[in-house]
Amino acid sequence: MLRRLIEALSLYLDTAFVAVTYGEGVPPTHARALYALRGQQAVHDLRYRLEETPCAQVYRGETVTIPCDIAELYPNEAAYEGYIGIPLRDTEEQTIGHLAIFSNDPIVETELATAIARIFAQRAEAELRRLAFEVERQEMIAELSDLNARLQRGFNRLRHENAQKTSLMGVIAHDLRGPLAAIIAQAELGQQHGVMEVPDLARIAVGFDKILNGAERMSDLILATLERVRAEGDALVLSYRTVDPSRLIDIAVAANCDDARRKNVALSFTTPEDSSIQVEADDTYLISAVDNLIRNAIKYTRPGGSVDVTMAVADGELSIVVTDTGQGLTQNDLQLVFGRFQTLSAIPTGGETATGLGLANVRQIMQAHNGAATAHSAGRDKGSRFCLNLPLRQPETPKPA
Template identity: 35%
Template sequence: MDDEIFLLPDDITDPPARAGAWTIAVVDDDPAVHEGTRYALAGYELDGRGLEILSAYSAAEARLLLAARPDVAVVFLDVVMESDDAGLRLVGDIRRELGNETVRIILRTGQPGQAPERRVIVDYDINDYKAKTELTADKLFTSLTAALRAYQQLKRLDETRRGLEIILDAAPMLLDHKSMQRLAEGVLTQVASLLNVECAGILVLRENDATDERFCVLAGSGCYGHYVGRNPAWPLDPDVHPVVERAFAERTHSFGDHWSTLYMHTASGSEIVALIDADRSLSDTDRSLIDLLTTRLSIAFDNVILYEKLQRANVELEQRVLERTAELIRANRRLDLQRSNLRRANNLKTEILGTVAHDLKNPLSVILGRSEMLSDMLAIETVPKAQMGVQVEAVRTAAKRLIGMIDTLMADAMNDALDITLRREPLDLAALAGEVCEANRPLAETKGQSLRFATQEAVYVCGDSERLREAIDNLVSNAIKYSFIDSAIEVSVRDEGTEIICAVTDQGPGLSPEDASRLFGRFQRLSAKPTGGEGSTGLGLSIVRRIVELHGGRTEAHSAGMGSGATFLMRFPKISVGLI
């Protein structure tokens, strides 16, 4: 080149590149231009940042350099190198093929006529056009500073645009999250993408209620991933703890060289701190984008918190519905049971009324008829005392039968009471059965029946003597009532080791299979009929079963068939009745 503008020392060395330095490229086929540019810009500094100067000696070499180093801020480009328009074609390649719109290009030429300035400025996207003869050290400083300022502004605009695109793309995805953990993981990913740096971090949630403050690490990335799932009381290590705690206390963003903390407060009252550990300090553009992102994140976190509350409310509501449904089912079952009991009670009432109407009518009719006969006899002048005595005896007998039936009905009502209690005491069941036999012997003798008590030795049980007497009496009186005239009835009490058995055997009409199936039911009419015209309520055997069950025993009846008699048994387990 004919027009050198720099005086160079014999030995030029590049200053070491510093972290955060501006990167510029000198593209020229003349080595002296590279050396002169380095010399002129030695010690250059802008905004506390020095220069890293790269060199390329042809357009082809520069194309490879710029493709490998997209962080180049300014290019000093010679027009004429391997061809007259090599520099201009490189400008087109940088803008179109490499797609680099932010790098500032200062065109330098030693032959301005070959590349007229006006046409070049209009046709090519360059920052400045200088002839090498006019590019003194001061002019070089001025042009570089202006280019770096323009580059810085373009980078901020580009970062802002890219950040806004990331925020717009992330917003639907973040707002769509229904899980707090998934949302937190997405936030860390989007913050790293927004800042365009490799960074690690954690998100900490603080939920405030009336009695407690609870902390929870929602997500962690990089070296902070192990915090997730720790003890929720305060899951952070001592070096991280004060940083996050200060962010909650100050309730604002904080940006530092190593750590930055982002604070978010949701409308639902929850607070969230994101701690970001990046490999560089955040720029003003980064901080503005962070502010914008966090406003959107508050809405996203509120959505998740409200969704989770809604889910919990739905679960609680479903549980309450299930509990209420189960309660209604139980209530319906109780109502069904009560309705069934009422139906049975109504049927029982009908049976009782039928029994009372049928069985009590006969003795009442006898009493009424005999009373009319007595009235007629009293109208006779000479009262027939003997005949009147017969009628009075018939009235007395009918009244006794009526009283007996009423006593039976009352005994059944008492046995059916839910709060019935037994007065247990040691007693000789054999002696009790013997007393019942002696009381019923005159009734048996009136029908020509022999009533034999076969037990001689004492057999002790623990029970209610009046109730047991009633049960034995019902079996003995039934045997007399249904046995044939001149037949034999036998009563026995025996100890069979594990059980005490009281048995009453008659020589009556026996039991049919139909009788055996409903023998101990209430108000049951059996196929056999009383042999002396006695009345029956159909309650005697049911009373016997109830008394025996109250003593922990069971009742049985055996018969070889119709006309073969029957044996009725009361079995008492020794352990239940408390034998002594």
């Protein structure tokens, strides 16, 4: 476009040399030609120092017209006779480049020539702004791509950790089942030998030894589990950054689309009209909290039902709400819903497993953000609504979870 613009300009003015340049440095010390033409021949890779040229004055924001004898003011330009320089500005009215026109002959109709140069400069200015916008857009795309990749890695890591916890609970249950069954069996045998006319004390002693060994195994396993739970129950260490919660919700919704589709549950996210909402949060943990609520909603909603996610800002707080048409919560459920290892009245509708840890993790994440997680339901089979509330701006010292 710049090439066509400069070639067209040459039809109206004497352009021994003409260029559209972009300034380098703050303030600009050099000019680099985006496109230049000398004697109808394109000049490539042109870069020059602004000092001791009329272009330096243009980069200070002035339109400069020198009708003739340019060499008297700028000896380095002795090859030319006249000069017109028009500043090119960005959207904030800062000079970012210029249109430079050097002529072989004196400029006779100065005002007309300058007016023509301004017309072409306006189009060149628009092109510079477009190029700057394109660079900014590409940088933003790269930044968002990096952000999405980082969020997906963190989200996948947390999901993997939660899956490991679920697996650990299964292993613990399996490991406890063995010694517990042995204890019950030996206790029953001990009862039988104890009621005999001549009690078999040797067999009873062996049985007691096996009971003690099994109990010790169970005790060791329970202690190890409690130590791990205590370690994981410490306050979360959050990495705060300014994030767009809509993007985080999009990621969590996308991660659950397949499960919702398999169960014939309609899953939707209603995007707020205000697209500028931002919050200070640990994006990885916040995604995990939203993901937990969506997965739970799908898990306890029957086929043909729906799960809707909404977001709003009021009174300096961000609210993320997950509403479902599922089995609802009883008054007793509402008292227990965020406790660890709690079993509620609702039953997964697709054969899914439940550990009682997901909602407890959600509460811990929100407390670490100085926020809150709440649950609401009108009762059995009347659906449920879970809300995540957190301040838009975090205090300097977050409260421990």
